[in-house]
Amino acid sequence: MSLRYPCQSFEHSVARRNFLGTMAATGAGAIVGGLGAFTQPVLADQLKSDQKRIVIWDMHGGLSQLESWDPKPGTDTGGPFLSIPTSVPGIHISELMPLTAQQMHHLCLVRGVNIEENDHGIARYKMMTGREQIPGANEPRIGAVAARTLMPRDYALPGHIVISPGGGGGRSDDASYLGPRYASVQLGGGKPPENSTLPDSITVESDVARQEIRRRMNERFLRRRRTSIAEAYGHSYEQALQMMRQRDVFDVTKEPATDHERYGTHDLGRNALLARRLLEHGTPVVKVTHSNYDTHHENFNFHIEQLAEVDRAFSCFVEDLAVRGMLDSTLIVVLSEFGRTPRVNNRYGRDHWGKAWSIVMAGCRIPRGVTYGKTNDRGTEVIDGEVDHANLFHTYLAAAGVDTTGTFNIEGREVPIADPASEPIHAILG
Amino acid sequence: MSTPAETLDPKLAHVVSEWKHDRPMNGVRIDPQARYAVGVSEDAVASRFHLSDGTRTVLSGGFQGWGRALAFSSEGEFVVTGSTDGQITWWETAAESPEPVRIIAAHKGWVRSMDNSVDGSLIATGGNDNVVRVWNADSGEAVYELTGHEGHIYSVLFHPGGQWLLSGDLKGVIRQWDLTNGTEMRTFDAKKLHTYNAGQRVDYGGVRSLAVSPDGKLLAAGGLFEASNPFAGVNKPLVLLFDWDSQEVKQEHVTDGIERGVVWRLEWLSDGSLMGVSSGSEGVLLFWKPNAPGDFHRLTLPNQARDMDLHPDGLHVAVAHHDTSVRIIRLAAKTATTPVD
Numbered sequence: 001m002s003l004r005y006p007c008q009s010f011e012h013s014v015a016r017r018n019f020l021g022t023m024a025a026t027g028a029g030a031i032v033g034g035l036g037a038f039t040q041p042v043l044a045d046q047l048k049s050d051q052k053r054i055v056i057w058d059m060h061g062g063l064s065q066l067e068s069w070d071p072k073p074g075t076d077t078g079g080p081f082l083s084i085p086t087s088v089p090g091i092h093i094s095e096l097m098p099l100t101a102q103q104m105h106h107l108c109l110v111r112g113v114n115i116e117e118n119d120h121g122i123a124r125y126k127m128m129t130g131r132e133q134i135p136g137a138n139e140p141r142i143g144a145v146a147a148r149t150l151m152p153r154d155y156a157l158p159g160h161i162v163i164s165p166g167g168g169g170g171r172s173d174d175a176s177y178l179g180p181r182y183a184s185v186q187l188g189g190g191k192p193p194e195n196s197t198l199p200d201s202i203t204v205e206s207d208v209a210r211q212e213i214r215r216r217m218n219e220r221f222l223r224r225r226r227t228s229i230a231e232a233y234g235h236s237y238e239q240a241l242q243m244m245r246q247r248d249v250f251d252v253t254k255e256p257a258t259d260h261e262r263y264g265t266h267d268l269g270r271n272a273l274l275a276r277r278l279l280e281h282g283t284p285v286v287k288v289t290h291s292n293y294d295t296h297h298e299n300f301n302f303h304i305e306q307l308a309e310v311d312r313a314f315s316c317f318v319e320d321l322a323v324r325g326m327l328d329s330t331l332i333v334v335l336s337e338f339g340r341t342p343r344v345n346n347r348y349g350r351d352h353w354g355k356a357w358s359i360v361m362a363g364c365r366i367p368r369g370v371t372y373g374k375t376n377d378r379g380t381e382v383i384d385g386e387v388d389h390a391n392l393f394h395t396y397l398a399a400a401g402v403d404t405t406g407t408f409n410i411e412g413r414e415v416p417i418a419d420p421a422s423e424p425i426h427a428i429l430g
Numbered sequence: 431m432s433t434p435a436e437t438l439d440p441k442l443a444h445v446v447s448e449w450k451h452d453r454p455m456n457g458v459r460i461d462p463q464a465r466y467a468v469g470v471s472e473d474a475v476a477s478r479f480h481l482s483d484g485t486r487t488v489l490s491g492g493f494q495g496w497g498r499a500l501a502f503s504s505e506g507e508f509v510v511t512g513s514t515d516g517q518i519t520w521w522e523t524a525a526e527s528p529e530p531v532r533i534i535a536a537h538k539g540w541v542r543s544m545d546n547s548v549d550g551s552l553i554a555t556g557g558n559d560n561v562v563r564v565w566n567a568d569s570g571e572a573v574y575e576l577t578g579h580e581g582h583i584y585s586v587l588f589h590p591g592g593q594w595l596l597s598g599d600l601k602g603v604i605r606q607w608d609l610t611n612g613t614e615m616r617t618f619d620a621k622k623l624h625t626y627n628a629g630q631r632v633d634y635g636g637v638r639s640l641a642v643s644p645d646g647k648l649l650a651a652g653g654l655f656e657a658s659n660p661f662a663g664v665n666k667p668l669v670l671l672f673d674w675d676s677q678e679v680k681q682e683h684v685t686d687g688i689e690r691g692v693v694w695r696l697e698w699l700s701d702g703s704l705m706g707v708s709s710g711s712e713g714v715l716l717f718w719k720p721n722a723p724g725d726f727h728r729l730t731l732p733n734q735a736r737d738m739d740l741h742p743d744g745l746h747v748a749v750a751h752h753d754t755s756v757r758i759i760r761l762a763a764k765t766a767t768t769p770v771d
Contacts, residue, residue, distance in 0.1 A: 302660070
């Protein structure tokens with residue numbers, strides 16, 4: 001299977017190569033080392049100067065590939081929507097995404113995803129960890145792994161942010177053995193982190209004084225009992241202080257009103273704009289969640305609603321990153337836990353379908369304006385370029401410059417960054 | 431198929447005919463001359479079934495996507511289909527092989543609902559662009575563009591008096607329009623038929639069907655409520671019965687025991703009862719009296735139902751089913767010629 005370049009140009013047959021892609025990666029070193037996967041100091045410095053970022057658009061519940069990236073109009077499985085041409089001749093997507101269609105020259109559609117799983121929880125684990133779920137095991141999610149491998153050692157703010165429609169506050173446990181420094185901080189409702197302002201009862205002077213006392217006590221403790229856990233504990237305090245000092249970084253209201261209007265005056269529009277703001281301020285890993293697509297009933301009505309929001313926000317997001325020159329350093333991934341059945345059920349719904357569906361990537365080493373993989377005419381199976389969750393996990397990281405054959409050193413134990421039995425999609429990365 | 435009107439008895443309703451297309455049906459209408467039942471389905475064709483024997487003729491080439499709605503011009507000379515590509519297409523109803531005779535790009539997004547005026551001179555369409563449009567049924571000329579809805583238009587209905595048009599949307603708003611000048615007169619509050627699910631962050635429900643009683647005193651609005659899980663269709667069917675003058679809800683027809691039910695269409699019968707068709711775990715025809723909340727009878731259908739239309743004789747109903755069938759239901763005692771039990 002090769003990439004499909006509709007223009008058939010020679011230039012497109014040579015994938016862009018990021019210098020980091022040739023890097024050798026070895027053990028991760030100390031657990032707090034943000035560049036642990038890159039052990040050559042010169043290259044690590046280069047990375048800092050060209051800091052890679054990953055932003056994941058998580059279409060929670062199972063976005064229908066047939067209503068988005070791989071439409072099959074006019075077939076018994078195609079549903080009621082038409083397909084439309086895009087900015088790349090020969091590539092068509094659903095009519096529900098007309099604005100995104102105009103950004104297709106930045107995107108790579110991966111249309112042959114098969115994870116052989118239709119259960120939400122198991123499929124989500126696969127897609128987020130790149131591995132099979134084994135009882136008792138808890139692998140770090142893609143965001144944490146990306147933060148661990150991409151975040152500069154001296155990065156002061158939380159390097160892994162999840163922007164969700166609601167909820168929020170605190171860190172999750174998605175970093176597992178990588179440690180809390182790489183776990184996501186959730187910004188619910190697009191709001192800055194909770195409790196990130198100084199209480200009225202504490203003056204700046206008294207806060208400085210109490211932090212100084214804490215640091216002295218911490219240093220004294222570390223002189224005798226330095227452990228990774230103790231370091232992470234101290235780091236969390238310093239990170240919180242930085243977050244309070246740079247609270248504006250998380251404040252989407254600082255973005256121009258015109259951009260709020262462009263992105264859409266809904267949760268996803270605001271959250272996408274916040275993601276852009278965070279990336280521009282150097283946040284290495286951002287995930288934007290959009291809920292929900294688990295449309296067993298009236299799938300088409302709900303996809304009209306949901307994708308209208310996605311189309312506007314996502315198209316602006318891609319365009320802005322491209323215009324600002326950020327696509328070279330930012331990997332965009334649009335994923336879900338699975339797709340939806342080609343069969344339309346008797347309630348106008350589509351059910352869970354992990355066998356033949358699509359994800360999207362853009363930026364970094366990902367070639368632009370192409371498709372990879374193919375499903376049959378009715379979308380019921382992959383007929384070319386089949387990939388799974390493990391291939392995708394490798395590819396995301398490799399596209400951002402991580403050598404996914406490397407390992408993390410976790411308390412003296414070498415743990416593979418990605419499933420060693422799998423590999424990136426070389427046809428995409430070149 | 432004519433039977434004396436006095437024999438109407440919904441409690442004796444039964445299936446008399448079953449005709450197949452090859453895709454699930456979305457909608458069905460019977461032409462004013464009672465020659466054909468025309469259905470639209472999950473494909474880009476319409477199916478014309480001859481009511482005398484079920485002979486099927488496929489109407490193709492007029493639209494893309496799915497057919498969603500139907501109406502007829504004066505005396506049923508033309509059948510007009512509305513489709514998910516936003517088009518309305520005129521077909522000569524009785525032609526041996528009907529071809530599209532007029533295609534109009536009517537809406538941006540789906541055409542969800544259509545109706546023809548009682549005299550057949552006008553056709554109304556409601557679409558996903560939140561606009562209601564009124565057309566000259568014979569010429570296709572645009573008569574009115576009615577704006578103001580803030581959600582997809584799920585239902586349109588000409589008032590039997592001829593002077594008003596009603597339209598219902600996803601958000602549970604029913605608007606009454608003056609057909610003499612195209613202005614909005616008033617709104618009915620049917621928000622009980624709308625749900626915004628904060629967890630799933632979706633709007634759901636809507637005014638799926640409208641019917642004005644023959645005496646013009648009652649307006650029925652059908653749909654669903656108590657939608658605890660829209661994505662799984664966990665809800666119950668509901669009909670709100672408005673007093674036409676006061677606009678107050680006089681009755682809520684709640685129908686127990688129908689899981690995932692949605693009232694797709696309503697029709698008033700000659701005995702003053704209201705008939706609705708609902709899908710859910712199974713298809714069902716429901717019958718209510720205006721003065722009682724619960725249904726006084728229900729006919730369980732062989733498959734999920736999505737639409738229905740009352741025959742001009744008032745005794746037969748055409749029902750569109752997911753299993754690709756159009757079934758004819760007789761609302762009276764069986765006859766010697768009943769072909770299907």
